[in-house]
Amino acid sequence: MIDMSVEIAGVRFKNPVLTASGTFASGREYSEFFDLSRLGGVVVKGVSARPWEGNPPPRVAEVYGGMLNSVGLQNGGAERFLRDDLPFLRKFDTRVVVNICGHTIEEYAEVTKQLQNSDIDMLELNISCPNVSEGGMAFGTDPSMTARVVEAVAKAADKPLIVKLSPNVTDITEIARAAAGAGASALSLINTLLGMAIDAKTRRPVLANGYGGLSGPAVKPVALRMVHQTARAIDLPIIGMGGIMTGLDAAEFLLAGARAVAVGTAGFNNPTAAADVISGLENYMEESGFKTIPEIKMIYN
Numbered sequence: 001m002i003d004m005s006v007e008i009a010g011v012r013f014k015n016p017v018l019t020a021s022g023t024f025a026s027g028r029e030y031s032e033f034f035d036l037s038r039l040g041g042v043v044v045k046g047v048s049a050r051p052w053e054g055n056p057p058p059r060v061a062e063v064y065g066g067m068l069n070s071v072g073l074q075n076g077g078a079e080r081f082l083r084d085d086l087p088f089l090r091k092f093d094t095r096v097v098v099n100i101c102g103h104t105i106e107e108y109a110e111v112t113k114q115l116q117n118s119d120i121d122m123l124e125l126n127i128s129c130p131n132v133s134e135g136g137m138a139f140g141t142d143p144s145m146t147a148r149v150v151e152a153v154a155k156a157a158d159k160p161l162i163v164k165l166s167p168n169v170t171d172i173t174e175i176a177r178a179a180a181g182a183g184a185s186a187l188s189l190i191n192t193l194l195g196m197a198i199d200a201k202t203r204r205p206v207l208a209n210g211y212g213g214l215s216g217p218a219v220k221p222v223a224l225r226m227v228h229q230t231a232r233a234i235d236l237p238i239i240g241m242g243g244i245m246t247g248l249d250a251a252e253f254l255l256a257g258a259r260a261v262a263v264g265t266a267g268f269n270n271p272t273a274a275a276d277v278i279s280g281l282e283n284y285m286e287e288s289g290f291k292t293i294p295e296i297k298m299i300y301n
């Protein structure tokens, strides 16, 4: 009998496969394709203290091996999330992780307070969105800013705090260490890599915003390297993501040192992707003789 459960900061997940923030809005769209109770957890789209409009269209573009997006964290705010989306998700036997965003430290602290005493399992602090002009990635690319925002949110949070790191840095372990020192209970990585698409015929950028975040299989080698580096340097559980399409991809992240994984862009291609990753990972464990997730370890020699 295979036990796929994992524990992250005291929270038990039935399996290590979550949905990646922003690619699974409220879950309603995917619930038509598979039973969300199969998921280890749902990480919801970024939620801010008040509604955000997001960036103008076009804000997604297909590129080789993935996509670019400049959605800009459009969302209806914490009040609406608590009223409309959380009760729906709570009908399923899965963990609910709320991704939070803000332009300033005060806004991050405010949304954290709005979510106090709510029926959610964990918070994921997004300090790594490349698509907002203030806040977002600016926090996640500077260790002292990272420490300040993590400390403020950790103080206001009544749930374990995952800090989501940006790959748009020279040394990710420096930011991870700052987050760990300021009160993070876990880390998730990677968010999207800043990129650009240009239409040679119109001679214009494809995205209205100019730049956008690259995700999908194209980023997987970068994500694996960063998970590996972070796992070796910092003693916190890691949720790994970036281009996971199959159970084998998920296994690679666990081998790199992640305790759990998240599936994002794959869901746009195949709405059952996250469920397929769970089945694929279970097959991998059976074939390789693993009975538990922590047994999945890399061999070095």
Ligand SMILES: Cc1cc2nc3c(=O)[nH]c(=O)nc-3n(C[C@H](O)[C@H](O)[C@H](O)COP(=O)(O)O)c2cc1C
Pocket: 020, 021, 022, 023, 045, 046, 069, 071, 073, 099, 126, 129, 164, 190, 191, 192, 214, 215, 216, 217, 219, 241, 242, 243, 244, 262, 263, 264, 265, 266
């Ligand atoms: C359309 C879109 C929206 C996203 N929105 C968010 C978000 O709101 N908050 C966040 O932390 N990450 C967001 N992300 C990043 C993903 O959660 C994930 O970190 C990244 O896409 C890499 O995983 P993937 O290659 O499996 O998609 C978004 C990604 C996409 C493609």
